[in-house]
Amino acid sequence: MMVCPAGKNSPNSSLPLKDASQGDTVKLMDIRGGARLQHRLAEMGLTPGTEFKVVSNSRSGPCVVLVKGTRMMIGRGMIDRVFVVRV
């Protein structure tokens, strides 16, 4: 059986934000999107290497993160494209 390299058992490899759980503190690694999207997020405080907290992330509600003291909602379409590692 193949083991997924980004599986939950390997703490140091990056995972999409949608797989992070509530209460995790994570570090932003990569945003797989256009330059514009990256810039927009950078201006909201999400630059590569930034650590932030996942306030809530469940299938039943929005993904809310705490970045530099501000709560931000991130749409479901985007949480697949933001890659983080757990800290």
Place this chain on the structure above:
Amino acid sequence: MDGKKITVALAGNPNSGKTCVFNAITGGREKVGNYPGVTVDLKEGFTSCDGADLRIVDLPGTYSLTAHSLDEVVARNFIIDETPDVVINVVDSSNFERNLYLSTQLLELGVPIIIALNMADVAKSRGLRINIPKLSKLLGVPIISTVASKGEGMDELLQTAVATANAHDAAIGKLRAPNYGTEIEQHVRELAEMAGRFDVLSARPRWYATKLLENDEKTIERLRTIVGDDSERLDELLGAGQKLRRHIKGLYGDEAEIILADRRYGYISGACTETIKQTVEARHSRSDQIDKIVTNRILGLPIFAAMMYLVFQVTFLLGNPIVDWLDLLINEQLIGFLSANWGGDGILRDLVIHGVIAGVGAVLVFLPLIVLLFLGVAFLEDTGYMARAAFIMDGVMHKFGLHGKSFIPMLIGFGCTVPGVMAARTLDNRRDRITTILVLPLMSCGARMPIYMLILAAFFPAKFHTPMLWSIYVIGIVLAIFCAKILRLTVLRGEAAPFVMELPPYRLPTIMGLLVHMGERSWSYIRKAGTIILAASVILWVITSYPKSSEIERDYEIRAAAVQVEYQNSPDALEAKLGEIKAETSSRELQYTVAGRVGHFIEPVLKPMGFDWRIGTALIGATAAKEIFVTQLGIVFSVDDPDSESRTLQEKLQANYSPLVGFCIMLYCLISMPCIATFAVTVREAGGWKWGFFLFGYLTALAWIVTTLVYQAGQFFV
């Protein structure tokens, strides 16, 4: 310095309490100024302090000064073009780091700045201690602690503003723009030095340097216009910018704009660690608890639907009695009074009574409904629920190629399309914004209500009124969704912008805030009534009254005289016969006027929808403003007594048309061409005449197709 005039611009993030500061300073008295070169209305208010007259300009709330959204472009262009004497940067002290990002960009603009550290009370209750003198020294700007909702710190803020403006150059000299770190800082300086050699850029070389490094398209465009005559040197400057961008990307692996953003946050974080002490951990516990319920995947939508229902219910429940009262006051008492007491039958009298009052009155009567709806929207916005609702709607909206935030303009569109279009400015993606604007007229605005009311009352029993009214609204929403999808697949192809939005903590709105919010939007509706509708009423009255035919008049006199002889022994029959002739004459007169002729001319196109030339003339009126349809239909049918109440108009409609035609009128008016005000605001906000004409064309075509289908199909069943 007596009577010295000082312009103060207010800049800050959304939710920073900027509006609150504006209201506290100006006492909520504002006017919407229109600036040449700036495509957007800015709010301004006036006050005085220390012998100086202050003009306070409220810039749109933004997170940064990048050219991503129209709001940001407006804010920064104001500072660059109008060079205010001082900028007050309102910073939410409980949300410090994020808010200072904008400040770092303002520092680069080279204008005197004051920071209003707002919501000092909230920060204190969260255990934040900010060392203000130290922070002030680090950034090189005066900092005043304020609680705008209670008016605290406002006097000091204004005094500092005046003092800073008076010491303009010294204040600029003290500014400490962020340092980007040895490597990048060196490049920024190189580029700034090159930019500084152009006279027109020398006031803020550092700003242009960073914008060139960020590859800011709007700035590059601007540079091409302002230094157009020296294109060789400009190309050199732009080339140097591109070269340095590549260099930075090679060094750090990310685009320069990301690195610059990162460094700005780094600079802020450095300033924060030196000046902020957090004694208790910040908590949002209550907001989080509420959010668990209202943003829940299963409960979220029903709660949202219930909220919307409540808003509309309250609007109609409180609004309808006022509407009835106003209707009575304007359309019966005022017109009745004038008709009775203004002797003679001069042109002016007719124009004022049947043109101006009937036309503008028809619009103003519905003002209470619109004001109440805007009050409801302002309440939802100010509490912070709107941000949650945008998220809840994002899933649904996304499927149709719209953005979660699109629903806010749409909700406002139910009141009046014009402020709805303006509310679309908060969408950062151009395609999202234009799609939203293009489908907005399908949200049935308050101005269409009089049409529905008239038709429903004329053709359908009372128990069907509410469900039919709702169905019209639903048809509009369904069509909007359908059109958005089609637009996204054709003319506005491209990916919808991703959803990222700040989640503000829930707040209890202030009464002043609610009133100001509501007032702004209501005002644009009233302004429409006072200008476009007034003008349209006059024009319409003219085209439905002229040219007059002396032949028809003579004919009438001859026939009337003949009848009088014939029926001289039975007064009842005489009166009936005279009325008949008079009605026939009026109808002929109308057909002789410009409106009648145009109506006849377009009749073949209207036939498939079941409309005749009389409805045609009313539709021409509806182009000026939807509600004029009713006025115009009234004029067309008011053959013997223009002052008749709408009950008689209803009876006349009933006698002339079938309920199917009635329904088709509602349908056509829902979909068809937008009013002139919507056309104008679309041209302005979407950025081009082509969008205005596109909107006009596609909606009219859609209305014709849908109405024709319904009418033709309907004939088989009725």
